Amino acid sequence: MELRRTSITLPHATVSALEWRPESESAVPVLLLHGGGADSAALSWGAVGAALAAAGHRVFAPDHPGFGRSARAEWPLTQERLVRHVGELIDGLGLHEYAIAGLSLGGGMTVGHLLDQPGRARCAVLLGCYGLMPRLADGPIGRITHFSTFVLLRTGLLAAMTRSYARNRSAMERGLGDLVRAPQSRTPELVEAVLTEAAVGTGLETFAQWQHDQVLWNRLRTLYTPHLPSIMTPTLLVHGDRDSGVPLARIRTAAELLPAGSLVTVPDAGHWVQRDRPDIVIPAMLDHLERTTDAPAPRP
Template identity: 75%
Template sequence: MHARRRRIDLPHATLSALEWRPSTESGPPVLLLHGGGADSAALSWGEVGPALADAGHRVFAPDHPGFGQSPSAAWTLTQENLVRHVGELVDALELSDYAIAGLSLGGGMTIGHLFDRPAGARTAVLLGCYGVMPRLADGPLGRVTHLASFLLLRSGLLAAMTRSYARNASAMERGLRDLVRDPRARTPELVDAVAVEAANGTGLATFGQWQRDQVQWNRLRTVYTERLPSIRTPTLFVHGTRDSGVPLARIEKASELLPDAALLTVPEAGHWVQRDRPDLVIPAMIEHLRRSDDAATARP
């Protein structure tokens, strides 16, 4: 199934978005939010979107402002701006009784949206989710690792290192090994697509704005953990056991805090979990959407 690319005009930005339409719409519409860095709607959701459409869902996957084919917004990329952006996007698409899913940065946007509009989404899926840990790393060296990352970010060295990395195909492939652990999923086509996005897009620079907003010297500015029990939306967490960015223990705790949550632990998968193991992740997402649809139908 081929995606249709469409333009979405918002008060603060113009977005480019992919849309998959089912032959028969039998489930709620789904909004998919991609991650940060050299990511885009096509890179994160190119396999997921058509599969969800085949299951009867109309699917929207926008490029965030400054990522993919979307120009930058008039404002700086902060967590608060991104959460407000999701609400404006939902309004522009005229979504009601919808499902929402987000990867990493998009997962944090999803959580923020669930707080912002608690009666909006029918159900949610959080993959490799941001916003549930106080620092960039756990463990004995977690504080040191976080401080070192802060200094690299504030000095500009991290941006310079990232630009150099983006121009080196071998380095790009090595970096993807942490995100996509299965070498069969880490195809030459995927490596090339990420390299093109990194070299030609503005996502890395845009993501740097968000990082400077979020990474303080001793902690991350946005940590949603204490507020999670207030989320009543049925939520599926999806997380790889070899995710080096977000420890599985943080996601296990988060899933326990939500009143209505399930956790799919994906063996040997990395942070880009739906690219690593689509054979497990996509069916789980479809089943979660089906259950939420059944539950909504059963309500009086």
């Protein structure tokens, strides 16, 4: 298996991507889309990409524009533009038969792609997926939490708080404790890598731009849930039962609405589920890929 970093020139941007090449390519290629904030392809997909390549998949994990090693795009970072970016990325890679998976922001990009270009992907995996909630929080104070975040965004206070948090090792360790709940997975190396990404990358600023587009005063701009029954692509949802950002109940509803949806609930795992419990997530992904890509392609 060979791992290399490559540049992909698209009509709107040049993005940096990791590519895992198996010794013998015997399965469909897989496109992996990382999350927001101080995330990147390397941070989210290092272990997953290697495992998929070992099973015969050629794997691509790009840094979204403005994240990781990819320069920021000239266009505003909206959800619609990111979804269009996914289609252009697939065309730029020359993929015809492929599987797609995404975490959080990348999960929302994946759902958007399945809706925008139905029938192209052979199968999909959604981890801690964005776009399945009307607001940032559920429950009795969900509306207050959402509106408070809107105010913090518009006043610039959230950006200032995020910058301060990103420079504070103790705060970062506490924050990662919510995202990655297993102590053995929350290594000093991971903390250092996230701190470095937050300090030298532009992901936090880029993500804030996307948040400005998505967080309206009373709701999130993007809600894919009503459109899920139209997605025929076999889709696996993988979700930590301790995910504090996306309630498991929302994911269960999504799995029920998807005509070919299935759900793997990961016990005691947080939002960054593949970093938290790779021992459960990677086998679940491999099983889904094997079962769905050996079957005839679904009709749109």
